[in-house]
Amino acid sequence: MSASTALASPRIGRLVRQSFGSMTRQERAWVMAMYGAIGGLHALGFFIFFVFVLPSHYKGLGIGVSVLAYTLGLRHAFDADHISAIDNSTRKVLGERQGTGKPRPFGFGFFFSLGHSTIVVAIGVGIIVAEKTVFSAVPNSSSGLEQFGGCSAPSSPRPSCSPSGC
Numbered sequence: 001m002s003a004s005t006a007l008a009s010p011r012i013g014r015l016v017r018q019s020f021g022s023m024t025r026q027e028r029a030w031v032m033a034m035y036g037a038i039g040g041l042h043a044l045g046f047f048i049f050f051v052f053v054l055p056s057h058y059k060g061l062g063i064g065v066s067v068l069a070y071t072l073g074l075r076h077a078f079d080a081d082h083i084s085a086i087d088n089s090t091r092k093v094l095g096e097r098q099g100t101g102k103p104r105p106f107g108f109g110f111f112f113s114l115g116h117s118t119i120v121v122a123i124g125v126g127i128i129v130a131e132k133t134v135f136s137a138v139p140n141s142s143s144g145l146e147q148f149g150g151c152s153a154p155s156s157p158r159p160s161c162s163p164s165g166c
Contacts, residue, residue: 027106034110079114086112 020028049066076082086109093105 027104030106034107038110074082082116 020031023031054063054068089112090105090108093108095102
């Protein structure tokens with residue numbers, strides 16, 4: 001263990017104890033619930049990956065791509081624009097609530113990340129549904145996709161037949 005790691009570990013523990021010591025009981029419960037939700041969502045994600053995705057889609061590349069996507073997602077979470085948006089919102093509300101007796105804003109980062117990841121998951125599900133719909137319809141000559149493509153493709157303008165090119 002390096003000297004900087006040995007020195008940093010007690011400092012981090014002291015900072016965590018000070019942070020939790022300065023919170024009210026309700027704030028500590030709220031923070032622990034958020035950490036529990038984050039841990040639960042990670043456990044659910046890894047469970048789905050190991051039980052459903054890995055057995056049916058593993059072809060040697062799946063694990064590497066999954067680890068890459070996960071680590072890029074973690075890096076994306078600490079992008080400067082995300083940190084500044086959360087920090088600015090928290091500071092603004094903290095300043096507005098100071099001296100009013102209203103609770104401190106503890107959940108901005110949590111709900112920002114939850115909303116952001118929900119959009120990413122929804123778009124991913126939409127892409128999967130679109131892929132399953134299109135790929136099953138392409139080889140079928142009586143599908144609506146084939147009918148529409150066969151009817152609309154000949155009538156669509158092509159660069160070689162544009163008014164200026166003919």
